[in-house]
Amino acid sequence: MIKKETIKVLVVDDHPIVRRGLTTEINLDRGMLVVGEAVDGQEAVDQYKLLKPDVVLMDLVMPNKDGIQATREIMMEEPEAKILVLTSFIDEERILEAIKAGALGFIYKDKHPEQVLAAIREINNDVPVLAPNITRKLMRETQTKPEETDIQDLTERELEVLKMVASGRPYKEIAYTMHVQDATIRTHVSNILGKLNLSNRSQLVLYAIDHKLVE
Template identity: 45%
Template sequence: MRRESTAPRPAGAPPERAIRVLIADDHPIVRQGLRTFLGVQADIEVVGEAEDGVSAVSLAESLEPDIVLMDLKMPGADGLAALTELRARGVRARVLVLTSVTERGHVLPAVQAGAAGYLYKDVEPRALVQAIKAVHDGHVLLAPDAAEAMVRAEQAGTDERGPATLTEREREVLVQIARGRSNREIARALVVSEKTVKTHVSNLLMKLGVQDRTQAALYAVRHGLAGD
C-alpha cells in the first residue's frame, strides 16, 4: 500500500485528500461492515484492518493512517494496551475508540492512554462519519455517557487542589478548549495567531498539571471554568 505524509490538515481547511482510516477489531463481520460503509464516503479511505492490538500498532506504524478506529476488547493485546504502545512509539494517528464495552470504568483509562474519542458501536452511521472527521480535525469527542463517566471518574480522583492561577487569556483559551474548539478555531474566536494559542495551551496544561486537552476540558468543568 502507498504511504503518505501524516501531517494533519488544519481545522476548517478544505480536505486535500481522503482521511486515511485503520480499523482495529477482532470481529471480521464488524471490520467488513465498517469497511463497506466507510468505503463509500468520498473523503474517507480505509487503508487497513487489524484483528488485535499487536497488529493494530504494527499497521499504524507501517500504513500511517490519520485515524485508528480501535475496539477495546480484543484477544492478546487489547485496545488499551495498543493505545499505550502507540503513544510510546510516537505514532501520530489519532485514535477513536469504537467499542461495545459499556463499563464506564474503561473510559478514563482509554483517554489517559491517548484516545481522542470514545464511542459505542450502537452509534448512528452518519454520526460515526462526523466523529471521524471531528477527531481528524483535532477535536476530542466522547459519547455523552462516556463523557459523564469520565467527569465522575475525575471528580472521584485524589486531586483536591483548587483552580490553578491562570491569566485572563489562558482562561479564555481554556473555555474554548472545554467547548471542543481546535487551535485554529480558538485563534479566530480570540483574534490572535494560532502560534499564540499553542503557547497559551502549553502554558495552561503545565499550570493545570494535566497531560492533554481532554483532561484540561474536564478540569475546567470540575472547577467551574468552562463558561456558558
C-alpha cells in the same frame, strides 16, 4: 492520490466482518479513506507507526493486545494521536481506562454509520466524543485529583485557548481566530495539560466544565 483534506483512518478490529463493514462505510464518504486495517492491538501500533493516520478507530477488546494498551503505546509514540474507541458493550470502567490512556472518545458499534462518521470528523477536529455517563465519571476523578494545580497558574493566553478547546472548537479554527499557526495552539494545549496535571484533551475539556469555564 489522497487529497490533502481527506481524513485518513486506520480501522482496528479482530472481527473481519466488522472491519469490512466499517471500511466500506468510511470509504463511501468522500472526505475519508481507510489507509489500513489491523486485527489486534500490536498490529495497530505497528500500522500506526507505518501509516500515520489522522484517526484510529480502535476496538476495545482484542486478542494479544487490547485497545487500551495499544492506545497507551500509540500515545507514547505520538501524543497528538487521535483515537476513537469502538465497543460492542457497555463497560464503563474499560471505556474510562481507554479515555485515560489517551483516546479522545468512544462510540458503540451498533450506532448508525452516519453517527460513526460524524464521530470520526469530531475526533479529527480534536473534539472529544464522550457520553454523559463517562463524562460524569471523568469529572469526579478530575475533581478529586490531589495534585490538581490552581487555574491561576495559566497565562491569559492559555486560559483563552482552554476555553475555546473546551467549547469544542477545532485547533485550526482557534489558530485562525488567534492569528497563529496550528502548532502554536498545540503547544499551548500541551503546556495547559502540564500545568493542570491533566493527562489528555478529554480531561482538559472536563476540567473546564467542572470549573465553569464553559457552559
